[in-house]
Amino acid sequence: MEKTERRASNFIEEFVEEDLASGRFDHVKTRFPPEPNGFLHIGHTKAFCIDFQIAEKYGGLCNLRFDDTNPTKEKTAFVEGIQKDIEWMGFHWDKLYFASDFFDRLYDIAVGLIKKGVAYVDDQSAEEMRQTRGTLTSPGTNSPYRERSVGENLRLFEGMKHGEYEDGSRVLRAKIDMASPNVLMRDPTIYRILRAHHHRTGDKWCIYPMYDFQHPIQDAIEGVTHSLCSMEYEIHRPLYDWMVTQAGFEQPPRQIEFARLNITRTVMSKRYLRKLVEEGYVSGWDDPRMPTLAAMRRRGYTPESIKSFVGKVGVAKADSEVEGALLEHCVREGLADIAPRAMAVLDPIKLVLTNWPEDQVDELTMENHPDHPELGARKVKFGRELFIEREDFMENPPGKFFRLKPSGEVRLKGAYIIRCDEVVKDEAGEVVEIRCTVDMTSKSGEEGANRKVKGTLHWVSAADARPIEVRLYEPILNEEVEADAASEALQNEEGEAEVSQKDFISRLNPDSLKVLRGSVAEPIIADAAVAATFQFLRMGYFCKDPDSTSELPVYNRTVALKDTWAKMNK
């Protein structure tokens, strides 16, 4: 069956189909235009998934373009990081561009605007411009320099380019309408003088184009058909259209806006992310608590999971905040089939099998994945002394406790059923050892071993136990008590609501990172390569961290397993 009609799955696709049908465009070209002033986070990821996927769906291509027009904030390290992240996500851009590659062309177009009489050099100070811009409810007033002659403007603009004036002394402005109800249309600045070293053009330029000029023109130069961006740019659209029209482009791109992604208990503003890094609240842009792709990669999230998440979130125009649980669901779903299972005990307590011969160590065969025999099996040692999870034993458990308790029986996964006979305590009354007897007839997989017990525990034998460090994560922000001004501002990129550093810092979750030192694991876990992912049976998905050494492997918990028992106890 051939699919003859393409079904739009969101309003952007509807627009695209509409444009294709009407003949406004005969193909689709998109672009992802990050400023290289930080690493990409999950919010950007939604954006570029949309950019690439729309292009792909309609047989078009997507460019990667760095909008590097503000040299004070940009670095080569960020452009490299961004490219790596996009590639890791499995997308392929068509052309790779830098706005800075077009500075000459942009300059020429600005000159063209001056010649047309729709741009002028303004000598007012930033402060004067602010005052004459008017307010949201009152119109602005024209600059005294607004009616300069084309010749003078040309001369002055060239002077700006040649470094004849000080930073901030003059700007080039578009001549639009100082009384426009849309403040952005009140003669926006399109070039400023800025003596800063640019990561690509060095000191060649001392004037740099502004976003509202560069972005639309650049889109048009690249032949972008659909310029997708987030909602805050909706009010820039008239300006966008003004620019490409004034510059004389035949088939101006269509800008379409969609709502950006927010996730509960997640910092999604580059400004605050930078603060976390620069002030040492996290170890870096790839600290596994960060919402950056670098961090998610390190933590063990897969590109497939992230794409699945973005897909489930959908595309719309309404402000929204997605629950972190949806992301976690996608991460588990993506790992379930591919992560080999193995055993690690995060918080060990010693268990002695009193009827097991002192020096006997057996080798048991355990499957690496219950649903995927092709992932093979491994040998695991089993002896008289083992470790089990401290929380898997309770002396006085509540009802419905299927784990180990005095006189109770459980199965040790892949091994035997054991019965708890006694507990050994220290002076403080803490249980330090559990003594059990093995039902020798219950060996896993053997005939007659089909006796059922309610609980199955993971374990590591003392003979096999290798120390590992385990890092557990929680959301970086505290649970929101109430919607307060601070929390809202955290969700908005570069949102300038006056949130003091103190408010932000006070919202950080002190338990976002928990480091476990006494954990033990099977050799297959300890000896795995960095970035290897496992499901530690019953404990969650874990990924080996680059901080690992040969003496001490380090594992990040990517995500915990769902835990009905914990929920019941709440």
Place this chain on the structure above:
RNA sequence: UGGGGCAUAGCCAAGCGGUAAGGCACGGGACUUUGACUCCCGCAUUCGCAGGUUCGAUCCCUGCUGCCCCAGCCA
């Protein structure tokens, strides 16, 4: 008090005048040598509110309310 947007379940989100998709979360059950996975079942008589048009309105009209964005020589 200007302009631009947005309101459908706890969280996302379909819906495009013919009688409320789906996912997550949540609750119940089955299965289980992971309290996982998987599988069943349940979960909006109602779409921000109030009017109007219509045989019929989440959808069209009017008025209201609430939330978000805009006064950088940031992007």
